[in-house]
Amino acid sequence: MKIIRSVREMQIFAESERGRGRRIAFVPTMGYFHEGHLHLMREGRRRGDCLAVSIYVNPAQFAPTEDFEAYPRDFERDRRLAEEVGVEVIFSPDNREMYPEDYQTYVEVEGVTNNLCGISRPRFFRGVTTVCTKLFHIVKPHVAVFGRKDFQQFVTIKRMVQDLNMDIEVIGISTTREPDGLAMSSRNVYLNPGERESALSLSRSLNIANELYKKGERETALILREVRKFIAGHPYVQIDYAQICDTATMKDVPRIEGETVLALAVWIGKTRLIDNHVFGEPLDI
Amino acid sequence: MKIIRSVREMQIFAESERGRGRRIAFVPTMGYFHEGHLHLMREGRRRGDCLAVSIYVNPAQFAPTEDFEAYPRDFERDRRLAEEVGVEVIFSPDNREMYPEDYQTYVEVEGVTNNLCGISRPRFFRGVTTVCTKLFHIVKPHVAVFGRKDFQQFVTIKRMVQDLNMDIEVIGISTTREPDGLAMSSRNVYLNPGERESALSLSRSLNIANELYKKGERETALILREVRKFIAGHPYVQIDYAQICDTATMKDVPRIEGETVLALAVWIGKTRLIDNHVFGEPLDI
Numbered sequence: 195m196k197i198i199r200s201v202r203e204m205q206i207f208a209e210s211e212r213g214r215g216r217r218i219a220f221v222p223t224m225g226y227f228h229e230g231h232l233h234l235m236r237e238g239r240r241r242g243d244c245l246a247v248s249i250y251v252n253p254a255q256f257a258p259t260e261d262f263e264a265y266p267r268d269f270e271r272d273r274r275l276a277e278e279v280g281v282e283v284i285f286s287p288d289n290r291e292m293y294p295e296d297y298q299t300y301v302e303v304e305g306v307t308n309n310l311c312g313i314s315r316p317r318f319f320r321g322v323t324t325v326c327t328k329l330f331h332i333v334k335p336h337v338a339v340f341g342r343k344d345f346q347q348f349v350t351i352k353r354m355v356q357d358l359n360m361d362i363e364v365i366g367i368s369t370t371r372e373p374d375g376l377a378m379s380s381r382n383v384y385l386n387p388g389e390r391e392s393a394l395s396l397s398r399s400l401n402i403a404n405e406l407y408k409k410g411e412r413e414t415a416l417i418l419r420e421v422r423k424f425i426a427g428h429p430y431v432q433i434d435y436a437q438i439c440d441t442a443t444m445k446d447v448p449r450i451e452g453e454t455v456l457a458l459a460v461w462i463g464k465t466r467l468i469d470n471h472v473f474g475e476p477l478d479i
Numbered sequence: 480m481k482i483i484r485s486v487r488e489m490q491i492f493a494e495s496e497r498g499r500g501r502r503i504a505f506v507p508t509m510g511y512f513h514e515g516h517l518h519l520m521r522e523g524r525r526r527g528d529c530l531a532v533s534i535y536v537n538p539a540q541f542a543p544t545e546d547f548e549a550y551p552r553d554f555e556r557d558r559r560l561a562e563e564v565g566v567e568v569i570f571s572p573d574n575r576e577m578y579p580e581d582y583q584t585y586v587e588v589e590g591v592t593n594n595l596c597g598i599s600r601p602r603f604f605r606g607v608t609t610v611c612t613k614l615f616h617i618v619k620p621h622v623a624v625f626g627r628k629d630f631q632q633f634v635t636i637k638r639m640v641q642d643l644n645m646d647i648e649v650i651g652i653s654t655t656r657e658p659d660g661l662a663m664s665s666r667n668v669y670l671n672p673g674e675r676e677s678a679l680s681l682s683r684s685l686n687i688a689n690e691l692y693k694k695g696e697r698e699t700a701l702i703l704r705e706v707r708k709f710i711a712g713h714p715y716v717q718i719d720y721a722q723i724c725d726t727a728t729m730k731d732v733p734r735i736e737g738e739t740v741l742a743l744a745v746w747i748g749k750t751r752l753i754d755n756h757v758f759g760e761p762l763d764i
Contacts, residue, residue, distance in 0.1 A: 201644055205644070205646050209646070212497075213498075213500070215498070296590065296727075297642055298588055298589040298590040298591065298642060299587070299588045299608075299638065299639050299643055300586070300587050300589070301585070301586050301587075301612075301643070302584070302585050302586075303583055303584045304583040304584070304585070305581065306583065324643075327586075327643055328642075328644045331643055332644050334646075353584065354584050357582055357584035357613075358586075358609075358612055358613055358616055359490070359613045359617045360616050361490050361494070361616060361619075
């Protein structure tokens, strides 16, 4: 397995792989791998001849008040796990390599980023779309694999790839969960035992919503009332948002019709967790 | 010579050329070719195995008050000239192909677009960088050739390519002029005979500035005073800007030191013309 730190070296490697007719599958990550990341990598391995993974905690997607410095990092463990799962190259640049001093170019998706995390984290999606554009130009993948736990991010990347005519297939993989239902996240390590218990309110409230849906309920106001009531009944908890949106526009909808997602962002103490469920899809919690 | 209207078809063609080890040179244009365009194409032919030219009047770079509708178009003439000069493929999509109804993604370069045309035409550079990003993803060039008549645009594209790690060599070609010095532009057809005479004030004022420079003058305020006085002495003329800027930052400078450009935008009647001169470079007017 190769470890590449330089943009130029990664581009030369990617160009040479493409020149040999090999299909590059790419999983962009911020590292600190959990089973969810490994799922994405296994899917990437199936879909390409050469599996590339980036490990880069992207400062452009963190606000100054957020956890950029505290974000967990363990490169040696990540390297071992990546090697085991069949990754061929890890691209892991430093910040100077990605954002030199006079850096000034940004990619923005407007419509689908206006709601949900786009309100709570105003610069977040601009940071994500910019770094993904850069990574796509560096790693030159045929196919890129993203987790659907970050549902709005997935929709945003797909929209960007389509709008900017990037010749990349974007794949979304369903959320990997702990046995008790908690969506896997590198940020789960922030939780103390009491918070860890309260964190289950997210996935359990998805279940409550799904049960209402299965009984025929389609009014989003009613479903959201139950979801919010359930989450708010837990200690350490502050709801950032709980909304039901059309997956094409990410706008709130009054009724569940077409493809519709229940999206949650909840503060558990000082840790902000997200989770979601697309109505009609399987939910194994 | 191939004429391609569809994004997908162009990408397949480009991918196949690259797969065969052929180097793609690309000249993005809005069509209505003059000798300046043909210069760019000849340079492209020298630098690549396959020369691709796009013809697309990009609505995203025109304000509602500007000349998008009136912009001159003559596809049959362009096709003939391109074929003569050795173009292998013309990519000429329609607006629905480039900007479908729910289009929502934009690329913005911040620093170098804040001055000059970035002030007079607030959405212009966003439109240019967005369409160039799209065209680069569609045509997949190894090298792209731009005219330096649009100097700030050239600096902006170079900055975008560098910041977003696009693996493309960007070449700038010096301005092609009519025998009397007028910079070639598709918009010159808008000028009536009296305006055509006044339009010479741009290139002639560059000459005046260059003579002052050659005599040792470095104070930009003094040079600009002479330039403005000369231009303003012509009928039908209204100066949009006349500024001297550092070519790395495109900010105004008080003295000519390092690489510095005199940039002009002047209304001649209802036609807005631009021209520029980088001090120390040859100026044959």
